[in-house]
Amino acid sequence: MAYSEKVIDHTENPRNVGTLDKNDDAVGTGLVGAPACGDVMRLQIKVGDDGKIADAKFKTFGCGSAIASSSLATEWLKGKSLDEAEAIKNTQIVEELNLPPVKIHCSVLAEDAIKSAIADYRAKQAARKSAT
Amino acid sequence: MPADPFERLGIPRRFAIDRREAEEKHLALSRALHPDKQVGASPPERRAALSLAIEVNEAWRVVRDPIKRAEAILQLSGLEGEVGETREPKPSGGFLMEVMESREALEEARASKERAAVEAVVVSAKKQREDVEGELASRLDAALALPEVERLPALRATIPLLGRLRYAARLLSEANTARDEIDGF
Structure with a gap:
């Protein structure tokens, strides 16, 4: 199957690969997997004092489309508010990367990862609030 | 997927198969359907034999x-409708964390060419795959033996195990690739 140029670019030069401290209160971690193909994806956001996403990192073990989807997601996340980030749809990723139908589930995984990172961040903030 | 690969090979539909029996049936069918055996057959018969031969290979x-x-x-x-792509239940966070850790450990060992560390992943992935496959075998076949009303939920309950088997197989194949790479294959 032929990958689009954008997928190849993100696979060969993935942006923002790495780890943020998952114990940091400002960091939200999303860990998701696609059991049908054995992929695993971790996506992390660090939220600044202004409420905007200051940094985003990912680590994905999976196919080129899964790596490209999460790489693109971290690029898009930086500078966004949580609400804006939450509004990112997998269909936008599909469109940007020109993913074929059989790879749409990779973009779904990336959207899941974004949502679960935001949920983790919010849960941490709520826990901190109720602790003080 | 062909209509029913078990039926095509003439073996019972269950997970624990007699591998030798299945292989022998595949060979016997393939031989019987081979174009060399179709001498004297009409063109439609030859075509039918060919498409059946393809189905037999796919079934095997x-x-x-x-x-x-x-x-x-x-x-x-x-x-x-419940197997494949995004339809399967999401793996638990704890399980995904284990997968992530083992994949990262393998990646590190591969990058620093630590053969012993890669070998350790091969061994543990192999064991993990065997364990999960064994559990899946007993639960799938036990589910198949249940009366119809109980069968479906019992089969459905094995889907997460199938997911774990895919993760274990994936880890093992990556670990084998890493080991071959270090050994210069």
Whole structure:
């Protein structure tokens, strides 16, 4: 199957690969997997004092489309508010990367990862609030 | 997927297969359907034999592979809409964390060419795959033996195990690739 140029670019030069401290209160971690193909994806956001996403990192073990989807997601996340980030749809990723139908589930995984990172961040903030 | 790979090979539809029996049936069918055996047959008969031969090969490809075999059993048993792509239940966070840790450990060992560390992943992935496959075998076949009303939920409950088998198989194949790379293959 032929990958689009954008997928190849993100696979060969993935942006923002790495780890943020998952114990940091400002960091939200999303860990998701696609059991049908054995992929695993971790996506992390660090939220600044202004409420905007200051940094985003990912680590994905999976196919080129899964790596490209999460790489693109971290690029898009930086500078966004949580609400804006939450509004990112997998269909936008599909469109940007020109993913074929059989790879749409990779973009779904990336959207899941974004949502679960935001949920983790919010849960941490709520826990901190109720602790003080 | 062919209509029913088990039926095509003439073996019972279950996870624990007699591998030798299945292989022999595949060979016998392939031989009987071989174009060399179709001398004197009419063109439509030859075409039919050829397409049947393709189905037999495809059936063997499914049956010989534990993951594809389990998928076929579930799909043929009325769960075709629940297996594959994004339809399967999400793995638990704890399990995904384990997967992430082992994949990262392997990546590190591969990058620093630590053969012993890669070998350790090969060994543990192999054991993990065997364990999960064994559990899947007993639970799938036990589910298949249940009366119809209980069968479907019991089969459905094995889907997460199938997911774990795919993760274990994936880790093992990556670990084998890393080891071959270090050994200069």
